[in-house]
Amino acid sequence: xxxxxxxIGSGIAGLTFSLKIAQHYPERKVxxxxxxxxxxxxxxxxxxxxxIVMDHLxxxxxxxxxxxxxxxxxxxxxxIVEMVVKEGPQRFNELLKWGASFDKNDNGKYNLGKEGxxxxxxxxHRKDQTGKEIEEALIKQIGKQKNIELLDxxxxxxLLTSENRCYxxxxxxxxxxxxxxxxxxxxxxxxxxxxxIYGLTTNPEISTGDGIAMAHRxxxxxxxxxxxxxxxTAFYNPxxxxxxxxxxxxxxxxxxxxxxxxxxxLFKADQRGELASRDIVSQAIYNELKxxxxxxxxxxxxxxxxxxxxxxxxxIFEYCIKNDVNIESDWIxxxxxxxxxxxxxxxxxxxxxxxxxxxxxxxCSRTGLHGAxxxxxxxxxxxxxxxxxxxxxxxxxxxxxxxxxITAADLNPLEQCDLSDNYTNDLETEIQLxxxxxxxxxxxxxxxxxxxxQFKVWKKEIEQKFQQNTISSTLCEIRNMLDVAILITKxxxxxxxxxxxxxxx
Ligand code: FAD
Ligand code: SIN
Numbered sequence: 001x002x003x004x005x006x007x008i009g010s011g012i013a014g015l016t017f018s019l020k021i022a023q024h025y026p027e028r029k030v031x032x033x034x035x036x037x038x039x040x041x042x043x044x045x046x047x048x049x050x051x052i053v054m055d056h057l058x059x060x061x062x063x064x065x066x067x068x069x070x071x072x073x074x075x076x077x078x079x080i081v082e083m084v085v086k087e088g089p090q091r092f093n094e095l096l097k098w099g100a101s102f103d104k105n106d107n108g109k110y111n112l113g114k115e116g117x118x119x120x121x122x123x124x125h126r127k128d129q130t131g132k133e134i135e136e137a138l139i140k141q142i143g144k145q146k147n148i149e150l151l152d153x154x155x156x157x158x159l160l161t162s163e164n165r166c167y168x169x170x171x172x173x174x175x176x177x178x179x180x181x182x183x184x185x186x187x188x189x190x191x192x193x194x195x196x197i198y199g200l201t202t203n204p205e206i207s208t209g210d211g212i213a214m215a216h217r218x219x220x221x222x223x224x225x226x227x228x229x230x231x232x233t234a235f236y237n238p239x240x241x242x243x244x245x246x247x248x249x250x251x252x253x254x255x256x257x258x259x260x261x262x263x264x265x266l267f268k269a270d271q272r273g274e275l276a277s278r279d280i281v282s283q284a285i286y287n288e289l290k291x292x293x294x295x296x297x298x299x300x301x302x303x304x305x306x307x308x309x310x311x312x313x314x315x316i317f318e319y320c321i322k323n324d325v326n327i328e329s330d331w332i333x334x335x336x337x338x339x340x341x342x343x344x345x346x347x348x349x350x351x352x353x354x355x356x357x358x359x360x361x362x363x364c365s366r367t368g369l370h371g372a373x374x375x376x377x378x379x380x381x382x383x384x385x386x387x388x389x390x391x392x393x394x395x396x397x398x399x400x401x402x403x404x405x406i407t408a409a410d411l412n413p414l415e416q417c418d419l420s421d422n423y424t425n426d427l428e429t430e431i432q433l434x435x436x437x438x439x440x441x442x443x444x445x446x447x448x449x450x451x452x453x454q455f456k457v458w459k460k461e462i463e464q465k466f467q468q469n470t471i472s473s474t475l476c477e478i479r480n481m482l483d484v485a486i487l488i489t490k491x492x493x494x495x496x497x498x499x500x501x502x503x504x505x
Contacts (some may be wrong), residue, residue: 013362048130072371224343372500
């Protein structure tokens with residue numbers, strides 16, 4: 001199968017790039033592959049919103065830039081931060097044009113929320129389901145674009161590369177078990193996050209770091225893999241591993257974070273209290289739980305206006321009710337869990353990776369925006385800005401149609417053989433346990449080194465299985481999870497100085 005543009009992933013990054021390139025070249029073919037149903041992605045679950053400066057009376061680009069750099073603890077690339085922040089309003093107008101809508105006040109102005117680390121109200125949102133609103137609007141637009149083919153349940157296995165150039169990828173059709181060789185003029189990785197590697201995460205099941213692992217196996221550079229963001233407030237459920245996100249916007253709305261005794265313990269760590277950035281809040285909760293030997297802390301919303309709360313956070317309210325927590329009288333039990341990867345595939349300011357004709361966008365990429373810790377609601381913004389940068393960069397080039405760019409490369413299709421996946425379930429649980437306990441909020445070199453040795457043993461085993469067994473998406477995912485786990489562990493060993501979300505003792 002051939003296409004001019006191959007996009008791997010159907011979240012905000014993949015879909016916005018696809019729409020732009022398809023509209024620019026109506027005569028060219030754009031193929032999106034996605035490993036689950038079309039809308040399944042991290043994007044769909046985004047709650048808080050998109051951080052964009054809209055209120056130039058009480059806010060400014062300078063303030064947003066300063067907040068982003070402060071949250072990133074000195075490791076952001078200031079040029080990238082400035083570019084992303086300043087391009088935000090244009091990209092937001094495109095979202096509106098594609099049909100997404102955002103909450104407004106009675107006076108017709110956008111209702112701007114606040115989250116940790118932000119010095120002004122600047123979060124555009126649609127209740128507590130901003131991501132769903134965006135994802136649905138984009139999927140609708142994709143359906144209207146005749147030159148886009150969206151293949152759901154198609155799993156990207158590995159990139160096709162030769163002499164540092166990408167020619168597409170091998171794809172498993174999950175419905176038929178058939179493996180396709182999909183050749184492309186340009187390939188964009190938009191495969192999202194890595195949460196499943198930790199097990200306890202806000203991310204959906206699809207988040208197994210596939211794009212990062214594929215890029216790494218093809219020798220693309222990765223960077224900042226040690227900077228894992230833990231979200232401070234996932235609903236704590238002692239009887240299950242379900243970790244539903246309680247948006248940071250709830251704290252922005254005035255909720256207090258308390259220990260069992262009812263103390264607002266965060267002020268010991270930062271004068272901003274509940275509205276300090278996530279790295280600080282998660283680490284403070286970790287320390288509190290360790291010193292009190294409790295299992296969770298609590299979000300207290302009992303002093304807030306219940307009707308207003310329901311108006312802003314209907315999904316969160318309903319989730320709490322279903323779990324026997326009435327926010328009017330009960331505190332919400334919460335714990336920190338994995339939420340976001342600040343690092344990823346290293347890209348330049350146009351989203352290009354270190355491999356020719358291969359771009360990366362969204363959470364799988366490392367652009368320099370987030371440094372050591374991402375500022376809340378900067379991820380959707382980053383994906384919007386970088387998908388546009390990639391689109392502009394690719395359309396600038398004059399010789400980019402597939403027929404002109406493919407040359408004789410050694411592209412041997414993968415053979416298919418027998419399948420087994422009992423083994424992968426146990427291995428997945430073991431990897432998740434290691435990541436939580438040894439590569440979590442607080443790490444130490446000795447344990448990191450032991451863990452790396454263990455990961456290397458499993459890596460050898462899984463590569464053998466991969467050669468000997470029929471390729472399934474489960475087997476590919478576990479192989480990818482292990483590759484990414486190794487990247488995170490190695491980067492954690494290498495980093496000497498604590499900063500942002502990284503803490504080694
Ligand atoms: P995703 O939206 O995750 O999409 C990845 C796509 O790649 C999926 O379609 C997936 O199926 C596909 N894929 C992956 N591997 C393969 C493969 N091997 N083959 C084929 N397809 C593949 N950020 C904000 O800025 N504001 C928020 O309010 C916010 N809230 C969040 C709340 C939650 C609960 C979560 C989990 C995240 C939140 N984030 C938020 C982070 C943000 O949602 C994500 O970082 C962002 O949506 C990532 O978009 P993406 O397009 O890069 O990836
Ligand atoms: C949240 O709503 O708390 C998540 C926001 C984000 O990840 O940026």
